[in-house]
Amino acid sequence: EPEVTQTPSHQVTQMGQEVILRCVPISNHLYFYWYRQILGQKVEFLVSFYNNEISEKSEIFDDQFSVERPDGSNFTLKIRSTKLEDSAMYFCASSERAYEQYFGPGTRLTVT
């Protein structure tokens, strides 16, 4: 069964550094998403992406964040200058149609 994959599984970075989290969505899916879960808190929506542009974003998704689909298979989340409070599990998801989303295993980001 096709799955969403994410790399790396764990990323440690220093405050102020840029990080890029990578995702490979399911191949025939058209909608792509990033969510995050800070330890002990809810899973929170960050952004959705369709037809090579952002379709929705949350208040969390400020100018420090960006997304890109650099080729036909990858979907990336970039954080330009990481803060301590960006430490979280970041989940990528994709869907063939809107709504029914399939999640990847997540990348644990630790900012020190």
Place this chain on the structure above:
Amino acid sequence: AQSVSQHNHHVILSEAASLELGCNYSYGGTVNLFWYVQYPGQHLQLLLKYFSGDPLVKGIKGFEAEFIKSKFSFNLRKPSVQWSDTAEYFCAVTLGGFQKLVFGTGTRLLVSP
């Protein structure tokens, strides 16, 4: 603000017991409703979904959920749990025409053999 509430944060059951996990949402418009499960060390998996039609939906592994519009609820049920159902269960909704999932806090279920 729109929100999703899961009332039980931790549930402990013995095998063969019945399960019901509560989920309520606060939004007056059209919703799509989901339950996701996260087994230990694994990623979020879609357990079942409701878009429209029969308010009683059946999912994988013997789970079902009932949408009660008047109560803004979408409770998850299973008549007889197994040890392998030990996991964290998340209720989530999409609101109106938007795609973003709004998640509840999750319920950790521990099933003892």
